[in-house]
Amino acid sequence: xxxxxxxxxxxxxxxxxxxxxxxGAEFFEASDGLEGLEMLERSGKMDLILxxxxxxxxxxxxxxxxxxxxxxxxxxxxxxxxxIAQRERMIKAIQEGAKQYLTKPFTSEQLLVKVVEALNLxxxxx
Amino acid sequence: xxLVGSEFELMKTFVERNCGIHLEPGKEYLxxxxxxxxxxxLGCRSFLEFHSxxxxxxxGKLKGRIVDAMTTNETYFFRDDNFWTYMRExxxxxxxxxxxxxxxxxxxxxxxxxxxxxxxxxLVDETARSMGKPHLAGSVExxxxxxxxxxxxxxxxxxxxxxxxxRGLSDERRRRYFREDGSVWAISDEIKSRVKFRxxxxxxxxxxxxxxxxxxxxxxxxxxxxxxxxxxxxxxxQVVRPGCAxxxxxxxxxxxxxxxxxxxxxxxxxxxxxxxxx
Numbered sequence: 374x375x376x377x378x379x380x381x382x383x384x385x386x387x388x389x390x391x392x393x394x395x396x397g398a399e400f401f402e403a404s405d406g407l408e409g410l411e412m413l414e415r416s417g418k419m420d421l422i423l424x425x426x427x428x429x430x431x432x433x434x435x436x437x438x439x440x441x442x443x444x445x446x447x448x449x450x451x452x453x454x455x456x457i458a459q460r461e462r463m464i465k466a467i468q469e470g471a472k473q474y475l476t477k478p479f480t481s482e483q484l485l486v487k488v489v490e491a492l493n494l495x496x497x498x499x
Numbered sequence: 500x501x502l503v504g505s506e507f508e509l510m511k512t513f514v515e516r517n518c519g520i521h522l523e524p525g526k527e528y529l530x531x532x533x534x535x536x537x538x539x540x541l542g543c544r545s546f547l548e549f550h551s552x553x554x555x556x557x558x559g560k561l562k563g564r565i566v567d568a569m570t571t572n573e574t575y576f577f578r579d580d581n582f583w584t585y586m587r588e589x590x591x592x593x594x595x596x597x598x599x600x601x602x603x604x605x606x607x608x609x610x611x612x613x614x615x616x617x618x619x620x621x622l623v624d625e626t627a628r629s630m631g632k633p634h635l636a637g638s639v640e641x642x643x644x645x646x647x648x649x650x651x652x653x654x655x656x657x658x659x660x661x662x663x664x665x666r667g668l669s670d671e672r673r674r675r676y677f678r679e680d681g682s683v684w685a686i687s688d689e690i691k692s693r694v695k696f697r698x699x700x701x702x703x704x705x706x707x708x709x710x711x712x713x714x715x716x717x718x719x720x721x722x723x724x725x726x727x728x729x730x731x732x733x734x735x736x737q738v739v740r741p742g743c744a745x746x747x748x749x750x751x752x753x754x755x756x757x758x759x760x761x762x763x764x765x766x767x768x769x770x771x772x773x774x775x776x777x
Contacts, residue, residue, distance in 0.1 A: 394683045395658045464500070464539050473540045481660050482574070482612055486567075486649040495648035498655070499697045 374492065375416070377401040379409040379436065380425040380454065385477075389423060389454075392481040396488065406431025410439060419449050421491055424471070426455040426462055434466060441470040450491045454479070500535040502527050506546040510534070513553055518566045519702055519731070521724030533568045560648075563700070567647045569722060574611040576667035577618050579749050582717070585768035586619070590713055590744060591626045597712060598638035604709065606738075608716040610643025610696060613654030613686075614667070615715060620690045621676050636693065642708065644699035651696045657686035702727075705734045714739050718748035725756075732757040736773060744770040 376398045378389045383404075390400045401416055403409040405428040413419065422440070426433035433453065440446045453466050453474035463474045473487050489495050502510070510530050511522045522529065530546070538549035541561075553561055577583050597603045607616040619641050627636040645651050664673060664684040677684040699708070701719065714735060720728050732745075736759035739745050745760060746768070747753065753760055753771050760771035 391660050391682050394681055395653070395660050396656065397658075464544070467539055467542055474536060476536060481663060482650075482653070485612075485653055486647065489649040489652045490564075495652040498648040498651050 374398045374421075375401060375419045376421045376423065376488070377403065377409065377412055377416075377419045378423045379403045379406065379428070379433070380423075381405055381428040382425070385425070385454075389484065392484050393488070395481065395485060396494070398488075405429055406433065406436030406439070409436050413440070413446055418445070421488065422449055422451045423488075424451050424453050426453060426466070434462065434469070437466055437469050437471060452487055452491055454484075500531070500538060500544075500546065502531045502546050506550070509550045510546055513550055514565065514569065515724055517553075517562050517702075518569065519724060519727035520566070520569050520722045521727070529569070534565065537564060537568050559700070563646045563648070566700075567650070574614050575663065576614045576672075578615070578667060579717075581749060581767040582746060583618070583622070585746070585765045585770060586622055587626070589765050590746075590770070591619075591622050592630075594623065594639055594712055595627055595630065595632070595635045598635045599632075602638045602640055603712040605639060605641045606708065606711045606714045607641065607643040608701065608714060608735075609719040610645045610654055611647070611650045612663075613643060613657060613694070613696065614659075614663075615717070616641050616643035616654070616694045616696070617657065617676075617686055617690060618667075619715075620693045621672055623693070624676075624690065639693065641694045642711075643694060643696045644708070645696075646698065646700050648698050651698055654696050657691050658683050659686075660684075701731060705738050708738060710740050711738055712740055712743045714743075714745045716745065716747060718751070720756075721748065721751055728756045733759070736760065739773040741773050741775040743773050745773065746770055 376393055378386050380386050381404050386402045393400055401412055403412045407430045424433045424436060437451060450472040453463055453471045454477060455463060456477050472491050475483060475487050507527050507530060514520045514522060538546060541552050543549040543552060594603050605619055610616050623639045624636045627633050643654060661682055676687050676690050720731060732753060735745060736757060759774055761774055763770045763772050
């Protein structure tokens with residue numbers, strides 16, 4: 374299970390990595406949209422992308438639009454992780470094809486529940 | 500996303516009918532803050548659209564996510580000292596006394612990511628060992644249910660990050676009952692084997708779950724409307740064995756909701772004992 378976290382904050386990426394260790398995910402990271410695209414080119418298909426909105430060089434929305442237009446990557450589910458102040462942009466991101474979004478700050482349980490749902494890991498629960 | 504005009508009434512009726520959650524006027528902010536994320540995820544531009552989407556959902560999955568969003572609670576190991584004092588001094592010793600003559604069953608009714616159910620399993624193990632009868636712990640079956648299948652996936656995995664493991668858990672318990680796997684702590688196989696999890700909506704008939712010797716329904720009913728509380732506790736009374744305990748959250752009471760239980764105060768924890776004569 375390969376998960377790419379794109380966020381310009383080192384501390385958020387570090388915290389997200391620790392949270393994702395709980396489900397044994399293979400973690401990849403990038404500090405902006407451009408680096409995220411490079412990572413996709415380099416590392417092949419991801420199972421899930423966690424995406425911040427406000428970033429230098431290439432922001433989350435531009436990254437999302439680029440990924441959703443590329444047949445290689447358009448089916449990768451994307452969860453937006455962003456602040457409540459950006460809710461209008463979140464609506465646009467969902468319209469652009471993001472699967473879910475989570476408002477910062479979040480707990481590990483909140484993030485993991487979203488990740489489990491996005492990856493349909495809970496399909497087999499009795 | 501803003502809640503406007505009659506949308507609150509629409510959402511209120513939906514949530515009450517389908518989730519049993521009561522929303523008083525003035526609680527508009529609860530709908531707005533807790534359901535807006537979900538509505539946006541589903542591509543809805545307004546709560547009116549979200550309401551239509553929710554009505555059209557026949558899988559029950561969206562209903563589960565709405566309940567989950569409305570009732571999200573903090574969950575951590577050994578939450579509430581008073582409750583765990585009761586469990587250590589009364590609840591668990593009584594379970595083990597009964598376990599000497601056959602299997603006993605415990606139900607964690609809103610198990611979320613599993614901390615409450617695993618806390619019971621750890622305490623049962625500790626108590627059985629201190630009695631010199633560790634084998635008795637294997638006769639206490641613990642069932643954890645929740646409406647959220649994603650939360651249950653995590654409960655079944657039994658893996659917690661550094662922050663979750665530090666909340667409520669002593670170093671000694673962490674060392675004894677968890678093994679370290681990088682930055683994650685995984686519950687021991689022995690404790691894990693004593694807890695079963697399954698998805699369950701408290702609005703459904705409880706009979707399929709069987710009878711219980713102790714039920715924990717903590718911080719669940721606080722969100723429910725009065726009629727549903729009565730209905731729920733009435734149905735729980737049918738699965739709590741006579742003389743056995745139902746435990747609610749520290750701020751909750753059964754008063755006015757059920758005549759089938761007798762309160763029993765132990766230090767600062769009230770256990771509601773199922774009356775023996777029906």
